[in-house]
Structures are given as structure tokens and as C-alpha cells.
Amino acid sequence: MQEWKPQISYAEQFPAAMAYVPWQRNCNMYENLDEAFKTGTIFPELNKPFLGRRVKG
Amino acid sequence: MWNYEKRLQYPVKITQTNPKIAQVIISQYGGPDGELAASMRYLAQRYTMPYNTVAGVLTDIGTEELAHFEMICAIVYQLTRNLTPEEIKESGFDKYYVDHTLALWPQAAGGIPFNACEFQSKGDVITDLMEDMAAEQKARTTYDNILRLVKDPEVCDPIKFLRAREIVHFQRFGESLRIAQENLDSRNFYAFNPEFDK
């Protein structure tokens, strides 16, 4: 599970003609299970709610 | 093999029937980007997946999707409970009702029945994982579309839960693709298919 390494160039680490999803960086869980359950994930990093409009800033 | 737990993954308690919205939500049961298609897709792809951890992801997400189509069926069932013939005619639900009464049957909102053409199991590690990532995004978009149409909080609540699951699944399939890449030569990921070539 390696993330970006300074010694290897970006192009070498992620060659072209392929897709790369970053590893989950923050493996902290919600402290409150109620909140996690309602949200639909125990990981705040993966909480991406639908707003239906662009958010400025 | 599978066991059953007598409980929905997330509660569904809908007090107001609404056959109009039920006709839309049924797409997440039998539609091309729905939960049943997702489950069948992942459970089919897992047999020839050469990496144990990725076969684990396919099995465990495939199993969770069974619980999701159960939730969708519970939503549609509660939205159409005890409808009168007048309510059925008035809402346009009559076209579904004539063939199925109030029973659940897997079809898309537009009427196309569930079928295996709604998913692919291509037998190539990279291709199948890309298919799976796309499937999760398609499901997420379908839930976005539903959330624009539905205002009843009792319906929105389980729908928002199901939508959030798609994003988590996308992350896990993305990580599975990274695992596959680690097992291949980065100078040319496409030189051979580890599911077939030696």
C-alpha cells in the first residue's frame, strides 16, 4: 500500500493510460456510531453528501 | 454460502404511500444501475479473480448489495401498500399493477425487465474493476436523481444511506485496482490478463 514516494517521479509512480484511486488517507472513524449510521459510513473521509447545487469557495 | 439476518441493514419506515415515486425507485431494484445488477455483477466476477483480497471485496460488496435491494423492495412495498384501484389508476401505476398487482418484480422504471445484459463479467482483472467502479458511480447518480424528485424525509433517509454506500464501494474497488496494479508490471499493465494468460 504505497503512497506517493519522493524518490520516484510522479510519471514513474503513476504511468499513463491507467486510472488510480488514492488509498484512503484518514482511517479515523466517527466517534459517534449514531452519526456514522445516519451518514452511511464510519469514515468521515468518505462522507460526500449530495447537495444538488454548486458550493462557492 | 449465504445466511439471512431477519433485519434490514438500515430501517425503512414509510407512513405515506406514494405509487408515483415507487415507479421511479423500482429502478434501483431491477434497473441497469440497480442493486440487484450490482450484486450479480460482483458475485459473478469473483470466481476468476486471481487475488484473494480482491475476491474478498467482490464477495463482501456483492453480499451487501443483496441487503440493499432488500431495502429498495421494502421502500417500494411500503410506498404501494393497500392502494385502492382509484389510486392505482390515478398515479399511472396501473401498467405495472396489471402484470404484478402489488408484488415486487425486478424491472427498470422505464419497464425493461432485469436481465444479465445489465452487467458484465468480462474476465479481465483491470476491465472488471473499472466496470465495478463505473457501476458504483452510475448507482450514485441514480440516487442523486431520486433525491431531486423525492421530498418525503421518510423516503430520503434510507435513500441517502444507500447513496453513501456507493461512494464507499467505489473507494474499495479503486483500492482493489491499486492492488491489481501492484501485482502487474507498471511498464505495461495490459501486457497480459492474469485471469487467463500464464
Place this chain on the structure above:
Amino acid sequence: MNIGCKPCMDSERQKLLLEISKVDFALKELNLYLDTHPYDQQGMENFRQYNALKNKLVKDYTEKYGPLVLSIVDMDSREWKWATQDWPWEGGYN
């Protein structure tokens, strides 16, 4: 408009079932996380703890109200509650 779901009559029962669902949800999330992070010791420890909690809650629920899984069934009962009690899509207790 009609009532879609069956009402839930016993709030204590619903509360316990909700607790089980929340703990099981954490387990599912950890399950998927560990599938792609198979050597994460903290994740495995969290899984063990939640699993022990879930087993205890399910045993409690089964004794008080009825079975959730076939592997934990009240063998003293004279009624096969697995089949006679309502199913979760009815909305009463789910």
C-alpha cells in the same frame, strides 16, 4: 393516502434492534476496509470488539423478542418464531 409501514409498538425492542444495526454497520464497514487493508492491526482489533458486542446484543434480543438468525434460536419456545413473527420489510421492527 394509506399507511405504508406497520407501526412499531414496543420502543424498547426497536431501540435494541437499532443498536444491533448500528454495531453491525460498523462491522460491515470494517470488513470492507480490512479486505483492502488486510494487515491493519487496529482495524482488526476494532472488528473483534464490535463483533463481541454484536453477538451479545443479538443474544439479548433473541431472548427478549425472538430470533434474528437461525444459528441463535430459542429452543425452549413452543413457537417457531423465526417464521411466525413479522418480516423486516413490513416496517414494524426492522
